[in-house]
Amino acid sequence: MNNKVKNILWYVILLSFSLIFVLPIIWIFISSLKTSNEIFSWPPTILPNEVTFSNYITAFSKGNFVTYFKNSIFVAVTATALTLLINSMAGYALAKFDFKGNKVIFFLFIATLMIPLQVIMVPIFIVLRNLGLYNSLWGIIIPPAATPTGVFLVRQYMTTIPDEVLESARIDGASEWRIFSMIILPLSKPVLTALTIFSFMWRWNDFLWPFVVLSTESKYTIQVAIANFVGQFSVDWNSLLAMNIVAMIPVLLVFLFFQRYFVKGIAMSGMKM
Incomplete structure (x- = not known):
């Protein structure tokens, strides 16, 4: 196995491990764009059916x-x-x-x-x-x-x-x-x-x-x-x-x-x- 293949393999392994830490953040961001009903829907949706920014408006207006x-x-x-x-x-x-x-x-x-x-x-x-x-x-x-x-x-x-x-x-x-x-x-x-x-x-x-x-x-x-x-x-x-x-x-x-x-x-x- 040459060095180029080894480097690619290491990049794939490191990328896989990094996804373990990044995916929860991505999921939080996607969920923050969902409506209340869609957040608790089952089975859960990966992407929001209807993108809404009302959650951010509510967060800024509360308190x-x-x-x-x-x-x-x-x-x-x-x-x-x-x-x-x-x-x-x-x-x-x-x-x-x-x-x-x-x-x-x-x-x-x-x-x-x-x-x-x-x-x-x-x-x-x-x-x-x-x-x-x-x-x-x-x-x-x-x-x-x-x-x-x-x-x-x-x-x-x-x-x-x-x-x-x-x-x-x-x-x-x-x-x-x-x-x-x-x-x-x-x-x-x-x-x-x-x-x-x-x-x-x-x-x-x-x-x-x-x-x-x-x-x-x-x-x-x-x-x-x-x-x-x-x-x-x-x-x-x-x-x-x-x-x-x-x-x-x-x-x-x-x-x-x-x-x-x-x-x-x-x-x-x-x-x-």
Whole structure:
């Protein structure tokens, strides 16, 4: 079997596996264009007999969908920017500064990956409440800003940057801040792009922490709002499917915009997909 046949075979196998993840999304999108009767019809129809966009109109008109969407955009963008700033600084310090306890601190960062949010949620909530951030969008932005995964990715990538480049800059009189902002950050563009995608996705899809912190409906993020569409005795499936499709769009756009840097950043940081 020549290489061309092997490549085709691998593409077919990978495409088959990818369909396992893509088909549910396609089914949700198709179902969001169906009427209520057709969604529950048996046998189910693959394509809608009558395409309707009323589900999307109903979803946008119910409650404050636009407000929920704006809240999620604000949280995801602000939290991502804060995550990039904090994690890039921490990664730079752990990768390029040789100080006592460097490896211990890095180990502690990695060790926190094994601690689930549910274990530390109560003490974090108490601190948050004492700081006056309860029922505030900043209450769901600040606590998860410094992510151990982000620090790990950035630190591993920055270790590949030659120390000679930094030493040359120091000899020329560049300050540490100038080295960080003018040399380290531009060279770390691939991993920071990968972290941007991860962080935006984490914050956009986060449900548990916003559900605990936010109590006013006008401050709900879109994930909490979607959960509220599930009633005690009934579920508005039409609007629920439409809202889920709309909620996927920002994450998809971010990934499509940054995808060419994504694989490179992951590969050079040593993280396994």
